[in-house]
Amino acid sequence: MIRIFRHYISSAFLWLLVFEAVIFYFAMYLGSQVRFLYQPSWYSEADIVNASLIFAAIFTLCNISLGLYRRNLGIQEYDLLARVSFSFGVGIFVVVSIYYLFPNFLIARSVLGVSIVFAFLGMMLIRYFFYRYSKIDRIKKQVLVVGSGNKAKELVELNAGYLHKSFNIAGFVALPDELCCIDEALLIKQDKSLNEVAQDLNIDEIVLAIDDRRRGMPLTKLLDCKMSGFDVIDLVTFYERERGIVSLTNVYPSWFLFSDGFAVSGLRSIGKRLFDILVSLILLAVAWPIMLMTSIAILIESGIKAPIFYRQVRVGENNRNFEVIKFRSMVVDAEKNGAQFAQEKDNRITKVGAFIRKCRIDELPQIFNVLTGDMSFVGPRPERPEFVEGFVERIDYYAERHRVKPGITGWAQISYQYGASEDDTVRKLEYDLYYVKNYSLFLDISIILHTIEIVVWGKGAR
Structure with missing residues (x-):
């Protein structure tokens, strides 16, 4: 990587x-x-x-x-x-x-x-x-994991579902008095120092996967490895690189203080705003026939008096509320019983709504939110105040996603399925924090290009 x-x-x-x-x-x-x-x-x-x-x-x-x-x-x-x-x-x-x-x-x-x-x-x-x-192990990054608990066990399956596996775990080094969750065949059982084990296995990188940091780390051994030329990284950095997330189960408050990123300069904001306007105008010039046909389809299905657009209050940058504009994809009285997440096979969704959600056409009117400055073209998905209030109380660091403007598309939207539960919200927050930390124009362009894949393949839409 x-x-x-x-x-x-x-x-x-x-x-x-x-x-x-x-x-x-x-x-x-x-x-x-x-x-x-x-x-x-x-x-x-x-x-x-x-x-x-x-x-x-x-x-x-x-x-x-x-x-x-x-x-x-x-x-x-x-x-x-x-x-x-x-x-x-x-x-x-x-x-x-x-x-x-x-x-x-x-x-x-x-x-x-x-x-x-x-x-x-x-x-x-x-x-x-x-x-x-690319399946040959010797050309992959060789990783030695220090730890054998639950966090170490999670690394075994990290590469499992990928076509190309960027690293190979050469083994695990168990710590004293640690509850072992790793297959014994993967444990390094040698009476050698950590440095010698790393040299014998031709290790490229040592990853710390310790369940309880309060028990202490083998600092002297790790320092010996570091001074011998081996890279030593923690799980937060490892997950950021390999999965594109800020792992909330491994992050700690001081990490936010001392990690690079999370910088929003005036020049960067101006560049992002100009990029948003340019992309939105180009998309509007291309998509207006689709938007016109969608409006007609909604009127045909729901009647001439039914609203075409759906306006809803969402939380924006620095916790400022605004009204998001979308094509209406549900029945008119969809939330007569209060706010709720959209579910798979939701019976409130109309026939036209199911199609425009699948193709993400319902998101197109948000172009006007971008042009007015309430949203960015790329950013975290804007959520409703009713949900945000509870998430901030129950989920650590949730408020940090509002440091930037919400977006029509984003790193979480293209990397994770549609969020329909609080657990999904936590998983998507990990992607949102990665975006907030590592924002660049290059990342925005990459997200926009991959959004085309989501639209074509219908991944994550609900």
Whole structure:
């Protein structure tokens, strides 16, 4: 994992992106060479280079938007052929549109056809080798865990559902008088120092997973390892890097004081505001026909007198309340019995509402909240005051998510399912705190691109 503008990115998938972008570039370049193998080319070298750059950029962006470089893509979510086919379909449409809208970049259909075949075959070949060799343990980060309790046990399953496992646990070192929850086969049983064990196993990193910090840590042994060149990190940092969360079960108040991040400068706020306005205007220009058709569909289903929009008070930045605007997706009297979470197969949701929720179309009117400054395009999901009051009392650090403006989409929205319980709220708070801590324009752009995957695949909508 590497850190780019404070956000952790899988180095393996970053290299995969680079290799496939190169494949896409040369697919177009070789396509033109094959097409004009026995006759003079119609295009200059500069024409082919420009066309190849456009082809590579568009197809790479489509792959990013379909989650094909997301490390935490689960095995159950993974459908390579479906995702690649959809990505190529969108890519072909965009490339053709650009080539024909801008004649300077026009490429013959025969050249484009051959290039697409080369690109698809090249990508499949790269993916075959990537998924085959990325499973080899010796090329992963080797981790030694100090501790054998419940927190250590949780690390065993951390990588289990991922296609690409970025680290391998070489073993666990039990502490004296600690309740062991680890399989004995995974325990390091040697009469050697921690430093010697780390050297024997070629360890890259030592992770502290101690259930009770009050019992004390083996500071002398850990210092010996640190001074010998081994990285030693705590669970909060480990989860932040590997899962993109601030782990609430492992965090402690002093961590917030001394950790980097959580900085909101004036210049950064201005940059984010300009980015919000630009993205919102672009989305509004593209989405207004969809918004018009949605309005008509709601009126047809519910009647001409039924409201199209739904306004609701939500908590914004610095605990200021505002009215969020959404397309109405439930029956008019949905909350006659008081505020409540939306549930799976909620009978209050209309037929049109079920569709627009699945595609996230119901969120589009929030563009106007962004333009008025109540919301940001990217940020934590805005919650209702009735819920927030209780969450602040019962959930530690919940109020910290209101240090930034709420967003139409966000790190928690694309990383976790729709929250329908207080436990879900805690899990999503961990993602929200990661965003508040590590905000950057790069992270916002990454979230927006991955939101396309959520819309296309319908993940997390309810």
